[in-house]
Amino acid sequence: MMIHKHRLLVFGGLMVAGLMSSLDATVLGTALPALVGDLGGLDRIAWVSTAYVLATSVTVPLAGRLGDLFGRKPLFVAGLGAFLAGSAACGAAPSMDWLIAFRAVQGAGAGCLMASMFALTGDLFEPRERARYQSYSAVIFAVSALAGPPVGGFLAEHLSWRWVFYVNLPLGLVALGLTVPFLRLPRPSGRRPVDYPGIVLLGAAITCFTLLTSWAGTRHAWTSPWIAGLAAGTAAFLAAWVLAERRAAEPVLPPRLFRDRSFAVACAVAMAGGATGFGLATYLPMYFQVVGGVGAANSGLLLLPMTAGLLVASLGAGRYVARTGRYHRLPAASMAITAVGIGALASLDTGSGLVPAGAYMAVLGFGAGLSQQVILLVAQNAAPRRDLGAASSGVFAARMVGTAAGMAVFGGVMASRFEHEAGGRVPPGTAPAFDDVVRPEILRGLPGPVRDGVAAAFAEAFSTLFLTALPIALAGLAASLLLRHVPLATSPPGGSGGSPRPPAE
Known part of the structure; x- marks a missing residue:
């Protein structure tokens, strides 16, 4: 058994x-102009991010199960190696095509790291103590979201865009030095079969879904054959995967997990929280830029109230669970407060100041933070030790699916409503397209009356967006009310077993 000091080092x-892998999803945006100026390939620039997100989305649910089968330490080391190799290759990429290919390698490594991080935390700490430590991951994701763009801009301006990738190498070596020497876990006993059909089918379904949510309404219209084909492919591969999992000896995501109410509720709340929290946060900077006239750089900083609310709630929830051992009402409180924040944000218009908007965002962030890590604890508590990785990555994947679906649906709602409102507020042919509405050079070039009409149309579209999200939050609230209090399991950190869970109260 590992001593406490070694567990803290690990x-x-x-x-x-986790900081390294999540930062890489946000740090590249401000370095893209320098990257394109060096490598060219402007027509393929979107794939630099899409390849990373796609590889991460596919890898996360698979990595959790592979860790259950072969051990989480080997998977973590393999993921870290792939991420660092991909980072080094991206930094040395001679062309845009090679960069895209190396970003996929990097994203696959990041998926292994994210899945391993949550599952290994479950191995290191007993459940009540785990709640406090898992809440610290919220700090990691918040820091990466806020620090990514300015760090990327600084490196591209003062060194080179290639250092956006090279900077991962020393961080990765630190992570390796802290984990490999001190991480001592028992290897899974026995030889368990790998569910290759399940891996292929689930990977294909996630690929189709990720491309669907990335391209719908942007690269292709919602009614285009491309989007219809991706939707059909997602449904077909998903149905085939469900059938295959029923016959698999060791399925990627065991169906038995969903027969436990706690795990099913955790996945439902994760999807709703992903859509209403992270999915909506994407459009808040656009509101400040178009309606408030705030610059692109400062609009990101105005998300600080939401980030602060999320951090306070996540850390507070972790300490509360660690102290009391009770958690089952936190997801319901989370979705209720989220719904209040969404309703308040829907009331914003062109006359609303930054202070009310900041206060409403703080409420939304606080609601998201109350359940962000608690639902992971719920899923891990519901799963037997041999399925800990699958349960952890299943909830994380559910949140990613909710976020991606929310961004796609909300983007379509915003674009449609903006086009409708702009048609009645500005002269025909003078309003910019929805995709161009947040470009500063476009907004600055509009005449005053047209600019005011565009801002009013966007404010109406923004309100419609949040009214669309409100039923999702309420559905998450309804699901969370089904959660029963199951006393947290008692198992030794790093052990292979543990006492069975007591019955639900």
């Missing part, structure tokens, strides 16, 4: 790895 290494 956890520190996991946090460094």
Whole structure:
């Protein structure tokens, strides 16, 4: 059994790895102009991010199960190696095509790191203590979201865009040095079969779904054959995967997990929280830019109230569970407060100031933070030790699916409503397209009356967006009310077993 000091060192290494992998999803945006100026390939620039997100989305649910089968330490080391190799290759990429290919390698490594980080935290700490440590991951994701763009801009301006990738190498070595020497876990006993059909079918379904949510309404219209084909492919591969999992000896995501109410509720709340929290946060900077006239750089900083609310709630929830051992009402409180924040944000218009908007965002962030890590604890508590990785990555994947679906649906709602409102507020042919409405050079070039009409149309579209999200939050609230209090399991950190869970109260 690992001593406490070693567990803390390993956890520190996991946090460094988590920061590194999540930062890489946000740090590249401000470095893209310099990257394109060096490599060219402007027509393929979207794939630099899409390849990373796609590879991560596919890998996360698979990595959790592979860790259950072969051990989480080997998977973590393999993921870290792939991420660092991909980072080094991206930094040395001679062309845009090679960069895209290397980003996919990097994203696959990031998926292994994210899945391993949550599952290994479950191995290191007993459940009540785990709640406090898992809440620290919210700090990691918040820091990466806020620090990514300015760090990327600084490196591209003062060194080179290639250092956006090279900077991962020393961080990765730190993570490796903190984890490998001190991480001692028993290897899974026995030889368990790998569910290759399930891996292929689930990977294909996630690929189709990720491309669907990335392209719908942007690269292709919602009614285009491309989008229809991706939707059909998602449904077909998903149905085939469900059938295959019923016959698999060791399925990627065991159906038995969903027969436990706690796990099913955790996945439902994760999807609703992903859509209403992270999905909506994407459009808040656009509101400040178009309606408030705030610059692109400052609009990101105005998300600080939401980030602060999320951090306070996540850390507070972790400490509350660690102290009391009770958690089952936190997801319901989370979705209720989220619904209040969404309703308040829907009331914003062109006359609303930044202070009310900041206060409403803080409420939304606080609601999201109350359940962000608690639902992971719920899923891990519901799963037997041999399925801990699958349960952890299943909830994380559910949140990613909710976020991606929410962004796609909300983007379509915003674009449609903006086009409708702009038609009645500005002269025909003078309003910019929805995709161009947040470009500063476009907004600055509009005449005053047209600019005011565009802002009013966007404010109406923004309100419609949040009214669309409100039923999702209420559905998450209804699901969370089904959660029963199951006393947290008692198992030794790093052990292979543990006492059975007591019956639900």
